[in-house]
Amino acid sequence: MDTGTHILMGVALGSIATLDPAVAHDPFLSHAVLIGTLAGSQAPDIDTVLKLRNNAKYIRNHRGITHSIPAVSLWPLLITAIIAFLYPAVNLFHLWLWTFIAVVFHVFVDIFNAYGTQALRPFTKKWIALGVINTFDPIIFALHLIGVGLLFLDVHPGYTFLAIYGVIAVYYMIRFRQQAAIKKAVRAEINDVEQIITVPTFRFREWHLAITAKDYFYVGRAKNGRIYILDQFEKCPLPDDPVIEAAKRDENVAAFLSFSPVYRWELHEYDDYYEVRLTDLRYRSKGHYPFVAVAQLDRNLNVISSYTGWVFSEGKLRKKLDLAPN
Known part of the structure; x- marks a missing residue:
């Protein structure tokens, strides 16, 4: 999900935590748990900082190791240890428990969109992407905003968000039924x-x-x-070709191949260089396929320029290739 929805989910889980008697009867623990659920709902996305380095690092690692089974175990311990310095007398088990729930919930909801996560690492690096919820779902976001708004009317926070999550659970079931009907219709046509x-x-x-x-x-x-x-x-698999093999060793192309499950490839030969282009077929927008990887290689098969990421015009792609480091 998007960052805004994850933040609202942290508030929601902190509110539901008030149904825990230990949290409900200890204002300091209640505050600590809210901090823990907010931090836990954001922690797995710390790998977003990789975007500051380059797209290849981000694509290859986002929702990877930070969403893995070891990370899900470590994030709550780290967050609980930090919060314990601010709230030294609170019940550490209940603080850890709700922080753990927030981290698990973050990873869990991420598997329902098309991007997915590598949630089963280290056992497998396979991307788990169920493709039933948009990364930003306006209905889910709006329901959370309604819940936050109701809190200002002095309603019980725990029961309020428990009811809202019941509605969201029904919404998820509706989306799965829609997806099943779509797949059935596709198989009837193709x-x-x-x-x-x-x-x-x-x-x-x-x-x-x-x-x-x-x-x-x-x-x-x-x-x-x-x-x-x-x-x-x-449908043509990547050929056993020296140019293609050299391009596959490029960081940007390798990142694309590690992430994209369905793509088409092109190989073009020009006067003094080759160009390999891979195009992800999942994200068609207004007749254009914006998620690509491109590598340009000289006649000695050395990569002279490459790029991977989202680009919405050929002109912008050319500029990015010109700016790419050799």
Whole structure:
């Protein structure tokens, strides 16, 4: 989920914690737990700072090790230890428990969008992405804002957010039913479907689709229960080619390949260099595919420029390649 929703979820969990008798009867513990749930709801996303280095580091590591099983165990201990200096007399077990719940909840809700997480590391680096909730879901965000607003009316914080989370649970079930209906409709329209990736949008009844079949990739849209195929590409695996192999060793290309489950590739030869381009098919926007990796190599197969990330025009991509370090 987005940062704003994660913050509101920290407030929600801190409110639900007031149903814990130990928290309800100790104002200092209640304050400490609220700090713990707010910190715990943000801690796994500390890897966002990698964006300051470069896109490759960010793409390869965001929602990776910081969302892993070891990290989920360590974050609550670290946060509890820090808060304990400010609230030395509080019940450390209950502080740790609610902070742990906040960290687990952060990782849990992240698996429901199309980006996903590597939540099962170190056992596997596979991305878990269920594709039923947008990274920013306006309905979930609005329900949390309503809950925060109700707190100013002196309602019970625990029961308020417990009820809201009951509504959100029903909303998730509705989204799963929508996804199942979409996949059923896709399989009825396209033969030999191997994989269907659904990417929810801001609109409740509109989804982006990236479909892998036996011989083709299809890019489509589901709107109001109907399936629209927008693009079709021949399904071709990366070839055993010296230029491709050299490009795969580039940091930006390697990061893209570690993250993207469905993409098409292009190899272009110019007078004095080669260009390898990989295009993620999940994120079609206004006829454009903005998430790419590009590597330019000289005749000796040395990478002279490369880039990976989101770019919404060919002109901007060229500027980024010119600015990329050699």
